[in-house]
Amino acid sequence: MTLSEVTNIAGTAGNFQVTVKEAPRYVDVDKCIACGACTEKCPKKVDSEYNAGTGKRKAIYVKYAQAVPLKYQIDPEACIWLKKPGACGFCQTVCDAGAINFNDTEKIHEINVGAVVLAPGFEAFDPKEAKVWGYGVQPNVITAMQLERYLSASGPSEGHLVRPSDHKAVNKVAFLQCVGSRDENLCGNGYCSSVCCMYAIKEAVIAKDHVPGLSATIFYMDMRTHGKEFERYLERAKTDSGVRFVRCRVNGVETDGNTNDLRIRYINEQGRQVEEFFDMVVLSVGLQTPKHVLALAETAGIQMTVDKFAATSDFAPVQTSREGIFTCGAFAGPKDIPQSVVEGSAAAAAVADLLAPARHQLSTAATFPTEKDITNDEPRVGVFICHCGSNIASVVDVAKVEEYAATLPHVTYVERNLFSCSQDTQDMIVKRIQEQNLNRIVIAACTPRTHEPLFRETLKAAGLNEYLVEMANIRNHNSWVHTKDPAHATAKAKDLVRMAAAKVTFCTALKPISVPITQKGLVIGGGVAGLTAALNLAEQGFEVHLVERTNTLGGNALFLKHTWSGEHIPTQVKKLIEKVLANDKVIVHMESEISKVEGFVGNFETTIKNKEGLTRVIAHGIGIVATGAGIMTPHEYCYQTSKRVVTALEFDRLHELKEKHVHSARNYVFIQCVGSREGDAMYCSKVCCTHSVQSAIEVKEEDPTRNVYILYRDMRTYGQREKLYRQARQMGIIFINYELHGKPQVIDKGDKMEVMVHDHILHRPLKIEADIVILATAIRPRLDAKDLANLFKVPVDGDGFFLEAHAKLRPVDFSTDGMFVAGLAHYPKPVEESVAQALAASARAATLLSKDEVSLDAIKATVDPEFCDGCALCLDVCPFNAITLVTREVDGKVGKMINVNKAKCKGCGLCQGTCPKRGVYVGGFTMQQISSQIEAALAV
Amino acid sequence: MLDNKKVGSVMIVGGGVTGMQSALDLADSGYYVYLVEKSGAIGGAMAQLDKTFPTNDCSM
Amino acid sequence: MSFEPKIIAFCCNWCSYAAADLAGISRMQYPHNVRIIRVMCSGMVHPELVMDALGQGADGVMVLG
Numbered sequence A: 001m002t003l004s005e006v007t008n009i010a011g012t013a014g015n016f017q018v019t020v021k022e023a024p025r026y027v028d029v030d031k032c033i034a035c036g037a038c039t040e041k042c043p044k045k046v047d048s049e050y051n052a053g054t055g056k057r058k059a060i061y062v063k064y065a066q067a068v069p070l071k072y073q074i075d076p077e078a079c080i081w082l083k084k085p086g087a088c089g090f091c092q093t094v095c096d097a098g099a100i101n102f103n104d105t106e107k108i109h110e111i112n113v114g115a116v117v118l119a120p121g122f123e124a125f126d127p128k129e130a131k132v133w134g135y136g137v138q139p140n141v142i143t144a145m146q147l148e149r150y151l152s153a154s155g156p157s158e159g160h161l162v163r164p165s166d167h168k169a170v171n172k173v174a175f176l177q178c179v180g181s182r183d184e185n186l187c188g189n190g191y192c193s194s195v196c197c198m199y200a201i202k203e204a205v206i207a208k209d210h211v212p213g214l215s216a217t218i219f220y221m222d223m224r225t226h227g228k229e230f231e232r233y234l235e236r237a238k239t240d241s242g243v244r245f246v247r248c249r250v251n252g253v254e255t256d257g258n259t260n261d262l263r264i265r266y267i268n269e270q271g272r273q274v275e276e277f278f279d280m281v282v283l284s285v286g287l288q289t290p291k292h293v294l295a296l297a298e299t300a301g302i303q304m305t306v307d308k309f310a311a312t313s314d315f316a317p318v319q320t321s322r323e324g325i326f327t328c329g330a331f332a333g334p335k336d337i338p339q340s341v342v343e344g345s346a347a348a349a350a351v352a353d354l355l356a357p358a359r360h361q362l363s364t365a366a367t368f369p370t371e372k373d374i375t376n377d378e379p380r381v382g383v384f385i386c387h388c389g390s391n392i393a394s395v396v397d398v399a400k401v402e403e404y405a406a407t408l409p410h411v412t413y414v415e416r417n418l419f420s421c422s423q424d425t426q427d428m429i430v431k432r433i434q435e436q437n438l439n440r441i442v443i444a445a446c447t448p449r450t451h452e453p454l455f456r457e458t459l460k461a462a463g464l465n466e467y468l469v470e471m472a473n474i475r476n477h478n479s480w481v482h483t484k485d486p487a488h489a490t491a492k493a494k495d496l497v498r499m500a501a502a503k504v505t506f507c508t509a510l511k512p513i514s515v516p517i518t519q520k521g522l523v524i525g526g527g528v529a530g531l532t533a534a535l536n537l538a539e540q541g542f543e544v545h546l547v548e549r550t551n552t553l554g555g556n557a558l559f560l561k562h563t564w565s566g567e568h569i570p571t572q573v574k575k576l577i578e579k580v581l582a583n584d585k586v587i588v589h590m591e592s593e594i595s596k597v598e599g600f601v602g603n604f605e606t607t608i609k610n611k612e613g614l615t616r617v618i619a620h621g622i623g624i625v626a627t628g629a630g631i632m633t634p635h636e637y638c639y640q641t642s643k644r645v646v647t648a649l650e651f652d653r654l655h656e657l658k659e660k661h662v663h664s665a666r667n668y669v670f671i672q673c674v675g676s677r678e679g680d681a682m683y684c685s686k687v688c689c690t691h692s693v694q695s696a697i698e699v700k701e702e703d704p705t706r707n708v709y710i711l712y713r714d715m716r717t718y719g720q721r722e723k724l725y726r727q728a729r730q731m732g733i734i735f736i737n738y739e740l741h742g743k744p745q746v747i748d749k750g751d752k753m754e755v756m757v758h759d760h761i762l763h764r765p766l767k768i769e770a771d772i773v774i775l776a777t778a779i780r781p782r783l784d785a786k787d788l789a790n791l792f793k794v795p796v797d798g799d800g801f802f803l804e805a806h807a808k809l810r811p812v813d814f815s816t817d818g819m820f821v822a823g824l825a826h827y828p829k830p831v832e833e834s835v836a837q838a839l840a841a842s843a844r845a846a847t848l849l850s851k852d853e854v855s856l857d858a859i860k861a862t863v864d865p866e867f868c869d870g871c872a873l874c875l876d877v878c879p880f881n882a883i884t885l886v887t888r889e890v891d892g893k894v895g896k897m898i899n900v901n902k903a904k905c906k907g908c909g910l911c912q913g914t915c916p917k918r919g920v921y922v923g924g925f926t927m928q929q930i931s932s933q934i935e936a937a938l939a940v
Numbered sequence B: 001m002l003d004n005k006k007v008g009s010v011m012i013v014g015g016g017v018t019g020m021q022s023a024l025d026l027a028d029s030g031y032y033v034y035l036v037e038k039s040g041a042i043g044g045a046m047a048q049l050d051k052t053f054p055t056n057d058c059s060m
Numbered sequence C: 001m002s003f004e005p006k007i008i009a010f011c012c013n014w015c016s017y018a019a020a021d022l023a024g025i026s027r028m029q030y031p032h033n034v035r036i037i038r039v040m041c042s043g044m045v046h047p048e049l050v051m052d053a054l055g056q057g058a059d060g061v062m063v064l065g
Helices: A037-041 A090-094 A144-151 A196-210 A230-239 A291-300 A337-354 A398-405 A423-436 A448-461 A475-479 A486-505 A528-539 A555-559 A569-582 A648-656 A688-702 A719-730 A785-792 A831-849 A873-877 A910-914 A927-937 B017-028 C016-025 C047-055
Strands: A004-012 A015-022 A045-047 A056-058 A107-113 A115-118 A141-143 A172-179 A215-220 A244-247 A250-255 A262-267 A273-278 A280-285 A325-327 A381-386 A411-417 A440-445 A469-473 A513-516 A520-524 A543-547 A586-589 A592-600 A603-610 A615-620 A622-625 A629-631 A645-647 A667-674 A707-712 A734-737 A745-748 A753-759 A764-770 A772-777 A779-781 A819-821 A853-856 A861-863 A883-890 A893-900 A920-922 B009-013 B032-036 C007-012 C034-039 C060-064
Touching (some): A004 A291, A004 B032, A015 A115, A015 B009, A141 A144, A172 A196, A196 A215, A196 A230, A262 A280, A325 A337, A337 A528, A337 A831, A337 B017, A381 A398, A381 A423, A398 A411, A398 A440, A398 A486, A411 A423, A440 A448, A440 A486, A448 A469, A448 C016, A469 A475, A475 C016, A486 A927, A486 C034, A520 A528, A520 A615, A520 A831, A528 A543, A528 A555, A528 A569, A528 A622, A528 A831, A543 A592, A555 A648, A569 A586, A592 A785, A603 A622, A622 A785, A622 A831, A645 A648, A667 A688, A667 A753, A667 A764, A688 A719, A688 A772, A753 A772, A831 B017, A873 A883, A910 A920, A927 C034, A927 C047, B017 B032, C007 C016, C016 C034, C047 C060
Parallel strands (some): A115 A325, A115 B009, A141 A280, A172 A215, A381 A411, A381 A440, A440 A469, A520 A543, A520 A622, A645 A772, A667 A772, A707 A734, B009 B032, C007 C034, C007 C060
Antiparallel strands (some): A004 A015, A015 A107, A045 A056, A513 A853, A603 A615, A745 A753, A753 A764
């Protein structure tokens, strides 16, 4: 439902009545075929929201070229006709599909649902009102979102970086960080937006790729690259791309007058006032909750934080204050794409927990007639040629193509349609297949990438195997790209139809493979992530085996006291463990380890071995790896030799026990990044800045006369944690920045520790006499992670953390189907992110476990036993390890042959491309089929 | 039984990358999903980004 | 008559074929001589197929992926 807003939510968890107001689109989505004729004729231009005001759009428009649904809409604020009926109406005249409806009206829908998930997102801070750094006055001061559009090939300048003032190429660009973030005076947003450091680096790197010789400088306070692989990206930006990073506060951005160049004044790291000129200044704007979302929060009746984000608990990060209403994404605090995707899945898990009894109540499976066996029938090809309104027909002479198609071998029926994809044409095609007894279909229309699934359904509805259709792409690859050459376009359309008809003749019925699913889960690791995932799966109704190596549940959380927002961790972990132990669907295996794994998605058989050496085989459909991480032992800062130097976790313990030398200390020095962000450990441990700041606040609160120092490289109190950093500074905790090349020196003086560090504000070395030195030590991956990874055939990254299938869009899935990852095993993270990831893993797992069987695409490699001689060349090239070598006996002789595991095969056909003997083929793309296309292409 | 009153459908407000992921997971695990989006098309802010978007389909 | 080469392009469904679709959406104009064959991965294209195309008179073969 697009153009829709929620105006009321009545009822309670499990049974809500939601009122949705749908604004008129003025375009009938069932008729619109997105040809674009209306937009071309529309005389009214306004700023494009999609291009963040850098380009224009028309009053009738589609949001962006790849929009879903790809349907046009009329902006009532801009449309001439809607303002003054009868005044324009060009779009209505040119629309062949008759989709324009100026009389469209607002609709109110009352919808009954069991749960509501709020994922309304964020808006970028608008610096216009406060005229931040001259934005809105200086034409060459733009926001990062605008730069994103300038850099995009689909943007206003097609990816050429030009200045808005004079369209001159940009040679020198500056990024100013923290605009609309970490700033209570100018914008009122005290929090850190979490994502701007990373996007600024990315934009700087890409801009430098676009413009050879471009100089890019990022002016910042702290570089917050705390996510997975972010630190490396930062280092590469510095060393490989040559992006310049300047830590400073900028004093002013002024124009040079007539050239529109921009002068930036700042104080450099040597303490000197510097002036520098730039062609363009990019403001790294922060994220905030838009007004209409605040209104939505009020409608939903949920609590918000002071930073105006949805309030949640760290142990239930997607649950709002109102039961049955969930939240995810940037609405619950500023966050990046992977974390948003994780929370999207996590919210799904929370909903599934609530609505477990009602699963499958309203969803239905489509039914189709029994498939006709055509194996022994002569091919009877039906060709359907689409006009696509005027998209194809205005360029290609479709009547000639129709005439020609009828002459092709095996073609028994040809027809033209105005829109082959419309519902009435679909019904008609079904009818024709049946009455003409067609057994192969060619659709000459648009791209199979978007429309093949639709036509496959049509074949199924007609009782034909869905793989007996081939599309000839005479729109995207022809009429749209040879607009001015109708003669050649018509000839090419004939070729494309001939190629498709040739290929479809060799199409055979392919059977989608179904694999039954064992509806049980296996969770490895009994820490917070593992416990959460296991409990959620169990509450969704699935049996779960939880395997823990030690004799205690709780994992690393047992060492922690408070989450960043102050929730008491031991209490929450205790509750979690109790719930898990009380749930009879969770079977806990203590002091056990995985020793052997067999099978694949839906059908794993894993052997676990306990302390006594007894083994047990568990059958399960999915697996979740939540094996956690370890802590490094420092070898620097006198840790090994002095008891006055402790790690952060040791300090917590000693502090809680009021141990004398901790309790009576006067001077506390925290040293950050011990073992993180250097050498082989080029990653940020993410939690230590917040942890140290929290500990420092506690120490200072107990006795404000104590001196507390935090020596840091970049203070990474990201998101709403920034408030702790602010509080710490207000309390008088002293923060001293150091660089990697000037690490602090710790010297043991017996009754005191002497800490030497270079002070960047005073520009001189500083000596601190410390009673206790607390080291913020790095989180390390488990050393044996690799062994487990090998057993489950899942990858680990260079640092030793488990590697997800896609850094952005599949953050909890492994590339191996049916395997998921959560918690510290994936990357260092705080409790609420572990919980969210565990819930997400559970939701992703439930998408498989809720089914009786998995249906896989039928485009798979198949062995031809007649030709395969077991040379095994394909084994090495298969990226999915789907091929194995087996022994066989032919005429009494023992030989080798390959075997393809269809569940693992993705149909890429590398085996087919490698095989010297045609011993393996991919259905739907056989050598014969491709050869027939080549032959047909070159026949005329 | 209280459980009998529970409705097997969910409304998701917001058609950005987060809302879409939630919608897909719920639909794939047996729930009827209403995806409500304020603008004319789903995709959200991620669709505006230039280079993080690895493919042009938005997984719907 | 001027020379009109015939070019066969093997395009991977996930990248170059999608790119050719996008070229259409963006109405980019290019010469009509190319005939695209969709494959599930450019690695699927057997060397024999390239020889096949050249042998049957193609003036050029592109494997895009």
